[in-house]
Amino acid sequence: MSKTVAIFNQKGGVGKTTTCVNMAAGLGQKGYKTLLIDIDPQGNSTSGVGIDKSEVEFSTYDVMIGEQTARSVMIETEFKNLYLLPANMNLAGAEVEIAELENRNSVLKRSIATLIMEFDYVIIDCPPSLGLLSINALVAADTLIVPLQCEYYALEGLSQLISTVRTIKQHYNEHLELEGVLFTMYDGRLKLNQMVIDEVSQYFPGKPYKTAIPRSVKIAEAPSFGKPVIYYEKYSKPSFAYKKFVEEFLKNQ
């Protein structure tokens, strides 16, 4: 049985893509066959696992509009057990075209249904919006993980996020569950960081992962080498943190 996890937060720059790339690579490294689905037109997950966006002929977009099968578009990455449905700028136009389709909220779910049966885990990188692409991700997902930056503004938008998830549960995907909340860009020297963690922990009891991802320049460097940080700097703090997070995630399964 495969499990599909959407990494979702409508805010940009909170660590969604970094989490997707490292979680997917981490699961692969542990022996789980993993599919990373990039549905952000920025294609940062795509380049983050070493695939040149400009050379991507077909993307998740072509899969969603039914022009290509998921299997034919899927790329095997250089990383252990890690496969990718890539994104590029073509996806930017997808929302308009998908809006015209019947069952427009579930095109992603339907188009990957057969392929994902071969995988242990499917991780979806969402764009920073509440548009049709994100809705498709949440409809296709069994659970979602919300990355939160440990800062005051992280709390802003949380109620909107929760109400979106509630609407999706009510109308399109009653099984959708919050898998967990992951704190990113953590700086233990800042009191504010701990305050945000405490507040969110009260808001979502039991949902925050004990592992927080530290702020690290290695994370910012890794994508320019087309590698997840767990491969780029195996023995760095952020690498250990992402691996610990993956272990926590697996323990909850």
Ligand code: ADP
């Ligand atoms: P999102 O997908 O939510 O927009 P990203 O994962 O792309 O967020 O992260 C936004 C930026 O912050 C990127 O430049 C990324 O390299 C950087 N970043 C993410 N996590 C960390 C971290 N723990 N420490 C330092 N920089 C980070």
Ligand code: MG
């Ligand atoms: Mg992103």
